[in-house]
Amino acid sequence: MKPKSKTRNNPPATAKHERAGHAYRQAGRKRIVVMGGGTGTYTALTGLKKYPVHLTAIVSMADNGGSTKILREEFGILPPGSVRPAIVALSNAEQALSDLFNFRFENGTGLNGHNFGNLFLTALTKQLGSFEKAIEAAGNVLHIKGEVIPSTLQDCHLFAELENGTVIEGETNIDVPRHNGNLKIRTIWTKPNVKANPKALRAIKEADLIVIGPGDLYSSILPNILVKGMKEALKTSNAKKIYICNIMTKFGETTGFDSGDFVSTIEKYLDKGVLDYVLLNTRKPLASRITKYEKEKAAFVELHEEDFRGSPFKVIKKDVLRKQGLIRHDPEKLAQALLSLL
Amino acid sequence: MKPKSKTRNNPPATAKHERAGHAYRQAGRKRIVVMGGGTGTYTALTGLKKYPVHLTAIVSMADNGGSTKILREEFGILPPGSVRPAIVALSNAEQALSDLFNFRFENGTGLNGHNFGNLFLTALTKQLGSFEKAIEAAGNVLHIKGEVIPSTLQDCHLFAELENGTVIEGETNIDVPRHNGNLKIRTIWTKPNVKANPKALRAIKEADLIVIGPGDLYSSILPNILVKGMKEALKTSNAKKIYICNIMTKFGETTGFDSGDFVSTIEKYLDKGVLDYVLLNTRKPLASRITKYEKEKAAFVELHEEDFRGSPFKVIKKDVLRKQGLIRHDPEKLAQALLSLL
Numbered sequence: 001m002k003p004k005s006k007t008r009n010n011p012p013a014t015a016k017h018e019r020a021g022h023a024y025r026q027a028g029r030k031r032i033v034v035m036g037g038g039t040g041t042y043t044a045l046t047g048l049k050k051y052p053v054h055l056t057a058i059v060s061m062a063d064n065g066g067s068t069k070i071l072r073e074e075f076g077i078l079p080p081g082s083v084r085p086a087i088v089a090l091s092n093a094e095q096a097l098s099d100l101f102n103f104r105f106e107n108g109t110g111l112n113g114h115n116f117g118n119l120f121l122t123a124l125t126k127q128l129g130s131f132e133k134a135i136e137a138a139g140n141v142l143h144i145k146g147e148v149i150p151s152t153l154q155d156c157h158l159f160a161e162l163e164n165g166t167v168i169e170g171e172t173n174i175d176v177p178r179h180n181g182n183l184k185i186r187t188i189w190t191k192p193n194v195k196a197n198p199k200a201l202r203a204i205k206e207a208d209l210i211v212i213g214p215g216d217l218y219s220s221i222l223p224n225i226l227v228k229g230m231k232e233a234l235k236t237s238n239a240k241k242i243y244i245c246n247i248m249t250k251f252g253e254t255t256g257f258d259s260g261d262f263v264s265t266i267e268k269y270l271d272k273g274v275l276d277y278v279l280l281n282t283r284k285p286l287a288s289r290i291t292k293y294e295k296e297k298a299a300f301v302e303l304h305e306e307d308f309r310g311s312p313f314k315v316i317k318k319d320v321l322r323k324q325g326l327i328r329h330d331p332e333k334l335a336q337a338l339l340s341l342l
Numbered sequence: 343m344k345p346k347s348k349t350r351n352n353p354p355a356t357a358k359h360e361r362a363g364h365a366y367r368q369a370g371r372k373r374i375v376v377m378g379g380g381t382g383t384y385t386a387l388t389g390l391k392k393y394p395v396h397l398t399a400i401v402s403m404a405d406n407g408g409s410t411k412i413l414r415e416e417f418g419i420l421p422p423g424s425v426r427p428a429i430v431a432l433s434n435a436e437q438a439l440s441d442l443f444n445f446r447f448e449n450g451t452g453l454n455g456h457n458f459g460n461l462f463l464t465a466l467t468k469q470l471g472s473f474e475k476a477i478e479a480a481g482n483v484l485h486i487k488g489e490v491i492p493s494t495l496q497d498c499h500l501f502a503e504l505e506n507g508t509v510i511e512g513e514t515n516i517d518v519p520r521h522n523g524n525l526k527i528r529t530i531w532t533k534p535n536v537k538a539n540p541k542a543l544r545a546i547k548e549a550d551l552i553v554i555g556p557g558d559l560y561s562s563i564l565p566n567i568l569v570k571g572m573k574e575a576l577k578t579s580n581a582k583k584i585y586i587c588n589i590m591t592k593f594g595e596t597t598g599f600d601s602g603d604f605v606s607t608i609e610k611y612l613d614k615g616v617l618d619y620v621l622l623n624t625r626k627p628l629a630s631r632i633t634k635y636e637k638e639k640a641a642f643v644e645l646h647e648e649d650f651r652g653s654p655f656k657v658i659k660k661d662v663l664r665k666q667g668l669i670r671h672d673p674e675k676l677a678q679a680l681l682s683l684l
Contacts, residue, residue, distance in 0.1 A: 074450040096470060096479055103465045108416040110452020116465040123445045123458040128438060137438060141483060 029054045030342045033207040033239070035151075036060070037082040037220025039328070044211055044244065044338075045089035045146075047331030051339060055146030056203040057086035062158040062190060062223035065172025067104075067114040071122050078131040078155065082220065083148055084117040087135070090144035098142055132199075149203055151224040154194035158223055161186045175219040177252025181297065185253065188218050189226065196229035204230075207239035209341055212275075214244040214329055217265060218253045225269045235274050240341055242277035242316075244334070247285075248327050251297035260307025275313040279337055283319035285327050293327065300327070371396045372684045375549040375581070377493075378402070379424040379562030381670070386553055386586065386680075387431035387488075389673030393681060397488030398545040399428035404500040404532060404565035407514025409446075409456040413464045420473040420497065424562065425490055426459040429477070432486035440484055474541075491545055493566040496536035500565055503528045517561040519594025523639065527595065530560050531568065538571035546572075549581035551683055554617075556586040556671055559607060560595045567611045577616055582683055584619035584658075586676065589627075590669050593639035602649025617655040621679055625661035627669050635669065642669070 030053050034044045037060040048055055063081035064072060072079055084101060091098040101117035117138075124134035135148050158171040162183040168174055174185070204210060215221050225231055234241060245262045249255060254262065259280050267275065280303050290300055308315045318337050322330040372395050376386045379402040390397055405423035406414060414421055426443060433440040443459035459480075466476035477490050500513040504525040510516055516527070546552060557563050567573060576583060587604045591597060596604065601622050609617065622645050632642055650657045660679050664672040 070450070070452070074453070075447075094479075094482075096466075097483065100465055100469055100479075103469050105417075105465070105468075108412070108452070110412070110450070110454070110456075111416070111461070112452070114452075116461070119453070119458070119461055123442055123447070124438075127442055127445050137442075140436075141439065 030208040031056065031203075031206055031239075032209045032211060032338070032342075033058055033203050034211045035221070035224050036213055036215035037063070037223070038085055038215055040213055040215030040220065040244070040246070041082070042085040042089045043214065043329050043331050044334055045086060047329075047333075047335030048338065049090060049145055050332075051335060053339070053342075055090060056207070057090065057146070057148045058151050058200045058203060058224055059083055059086050059148060060171075060220050060223040061150050061152050061154075061194075061227075062156065062171040062219070064157060064170045065175060067118045069172065070114070071118055072155075075122050075126065076155075077122055077125045078150060078153065080115075080118040080121040083121060083135055083138075083150065084115060086148045087117070087138055087142055087144055090139070090146050090148065091142040092145055093142045101138075101142065147203070149200045150197055151200050151230065152194040152227045153197050154192070156190040156192055156194040158188060158190055158219070160188045160218060171219050171223070174253060175216060179252065181252035182255055184255070185218055188222060190223065194227050196227040196233065200227075201229055201233045204233045204237045204239065207237060209338065210234065210237065210239045210241045211338060212241065212243045212266065212270075214246050214334075216250055216253055217246070217257075217262060221266070222269050225266075231270060231274075234270060240276045241274060242279055242338065242341065243275050243313075244279045244320075244329070245281070246301055247281050247321060247329065248293060248298045249301055255297065256299075258302045258304055258307065260304055262301065263307070263311075273312045277314050277316055277341065278308070278311070279316045279318065279320065279334075281320045281329070282317045283321040285321060289324075289327055372550040373398065373545075373548055373581075374551045374553060374680070374684075375400055375545050376553045377563070377566050378555055378557035379405070379565070380427055380557055382555055382557030382562065382586070382588070383424070384427040384431045385556065385671050385673050386676055387428060389671075389675075389677030390680065391432060391487055392674075393677060395681070395684070397432060398549070399432065399488070399490045400493050400542045400545060400566055401425055401428050401490060402513075402562050402565040403492050403494050403496075403536075403569075404498065404513040404561070406499060406512045407517060409460045411514065412456070413460055414497075417464050417468065418497075419464055419467045420492060420495065422457075422460040422463040425463060425477055425480075425492065426457060428490045429459070429480055429484055429486055432481070432488050432490065433484040434487055435484045443480075443484065489545070491542045492539055493542050493572065494536040494569045495539050496534070498532040498534055498536040498569075500530060500532055500561070502530045502560060513561050513565070516595060517558060521594065523594030524597055526597070527560055530564060532565065536569050538569040538575065542569075543571055543575045546575040546579045546581065549579060551680065552576065552579065552581045552583045553680060554583065554585045554608065554612075556588050556676075558592055558595055559588070559599075559604060563608070564611055567608075573612060573616075576612060582618045583616060584621055584680065584683065585617050585655075586621045586662075586671070587623070588643055589623050589663060589671065590635060590640045591643055597639065598641075600644045600646055600649065602646055604643065605649070605653075615654045619656050619658055619683065620650070620653070621658045621660065621662065621676075623662045623671070624659045625663040627663060631666075631669055 035058045059082040063079040068081035103116040105111035160168040320333045377400045401424040405421040410423035445458040447453035502510040662675045
C-alpha cells in the first residue's frame, strides 16, 4: 500500500469539510481498529495514519495517574490520559497545535503537571456535557483522521492481585509500581465491572483488522478487553485480529516476561483462538541501547520459538525495531507489517 | 454598509485558507482599529465583525487580576486577560469553541478560576516562545477575522495616584477598588514606562478609523495610550479618531463622572485636538435597569451639552444603548454609528 500524500503539507481540512468528506473519502477504505492506551498506540496510529485506511483508536478508561487523577477527582470526568496521545497521533493539524496538546505545565502551584490536552478535554467535557462530545470537538480542532473511542463510558478503576495475594488499587500504582515489582500479577479486574462503549463494539464489528497493542500489558491493553461485551465482540468480529507483542518488559507489570508470557496473558483474557496473528520483533537492539533500561529494570523481550508450537494463530516474526533512541516499535515498519495483512 | 453573510453558517476557513485569502479579501477594505481591553472592546468588535472591514484590536497589557495574575506570576507571560475577549469577539469558529475560550474552571484546587483561554495562551506562549506567536496561533484555531495586538510586548504594571495622594498598585486594585472608591484618580502611569508594540503603531498608522473605547477608563482604555509612542502615533495617524464614552460610571474609577469628565480625562492623556469625534449615548435606560447597578455604586453617565461647547472634536449624539439586560452599548447600533464615519 502506498502512503498517501503527506497531509501535514496539505491545507488542513476544516471540521465541516472533514466530516462532509469523510463518508466519501473513506468509502471502500479498509477499517483498522487499534486498541490500547499510551505510547504504543500512539506509535501504531502514527505509522498507519500515512496510509489510506480508516483508523479507529479504542483507548483505555482505567488511567488514574498524575494530571488525569486530579481531573478525574476534581471534575468527575472520564480519564483523558489515553485519549490525548491517540488524538495527537491522528492529528493533521499544524505541528504546533498537536504539540500543544501534549504540552505539560511545569510551573504554577495549581497547574504543575497538567497536560494542556487534558485541560482541553476537561473544559470541553464540562462545556459540552459529555466526554464523547469533548473528544469529537477536540478531534475537530486537531483535524484528526479517524476516530478516538473510549472503551467504556462508565467510571471505573483498575485492580490487580499479585502472586502473593496483595491487591493493588489503581492503574497508576500498577504502571509505576509501589509494590515489589518482581512479584507477578495474578489477575486484574475493574471496579465496577463496566460495560463496553457501544461505539467501540460497533467499530470492532465493522473492522477489517483489529490491532491489539503494543503497549503496557496490564495498565493499557487489558483494561480495554476487560470491559463487558468487548471480548465477545472481538470473538464474533470477522476482522483479522493481531496482537503486537512488546519489545521491552516493564518492571512491576511484565518483569521477566518473554514473548510467550505476553501472548499467553492476552489469551487468558481474550480466550484462545481469538487471535489470528501475533507479531513478534526479531531484531535485538545493541547492548548499549538495552543497558539504558537497566535502571528501570526493563529487559528485552526474548522470543522462544517453542512457546508458539501448535498455536492457533499465525506467528509473524519481523524486525519492527526503531533504529535508534528508545527501544520501541518503528511506526513505519509496524504499519507495513499490519497493512500486509489487509 | 451591508453586513456580510453570516460567517457562522459558512464552513469555517482553515488557518491556511484564512491567511491565504486574507490579503485578497481584505484588499481595499477600510481598516478599523479598536483600542481597549475587556467587555467594551468585545462589544465594539462583535458589532463591527459583521461588516466587510479590516479589524484590529489593540489591547491593554496592564491586567493583573485573577487568573491573569497567577499566570503572569507563575509563568512570566504577558497578561492574557484582555487578549482573550478580543479573540473571542473576532472568532468565526464554531460557537462551542469560542465559548470554550471563555470557559472558567470552577472546581479543582489548582485550576479554580482559570479561564481556559488564558491557559491556552499560556501553553502556546511557553511552547512557541512568544506571546505574539501564541496570539496568532490561538487566532488561527479560532478562525479570527482580523488581528489582536498587545499594546506593548514589555512587562509592566499599572499605578494610580488618588486625589488624597494614596498610590494604588496594580490594575486589579484599580478595577475592583480596595481603596475609598469615592476618591478620584489624579493620575495613572505604568512601571516601567514601556514602549508601544511596533505592530500596534503600524496598525494605527494604516488605520482609516481608530475607535477608543468603550471600556473601563483607567484600567482598560488608558493603559494603551500610556505606552511610549502610542500618543504620538495617534496624533500623526491620518485615521479618524473617535472616543466612545461609557454609558455607566464605575465605582473607584469614574465615580460621579459625566460625559464631559470622561472626555476631558481622555484628552489629558491624548492631548487636545487628537480626537475627531466623541460618541455619546442619548438614551437613558429605564430606572428599573439602573437601580440594579446601585449595589456596585455605578450610575448612568449624564450628558451636559455645555461641557462640549467649543470642543475641537465633533460630538455625535446617538441612542447606542442595548435594549435590555445589562446597560451596555448595543453592538449593532455602535457598529452603525462607527461605519457611518468611513
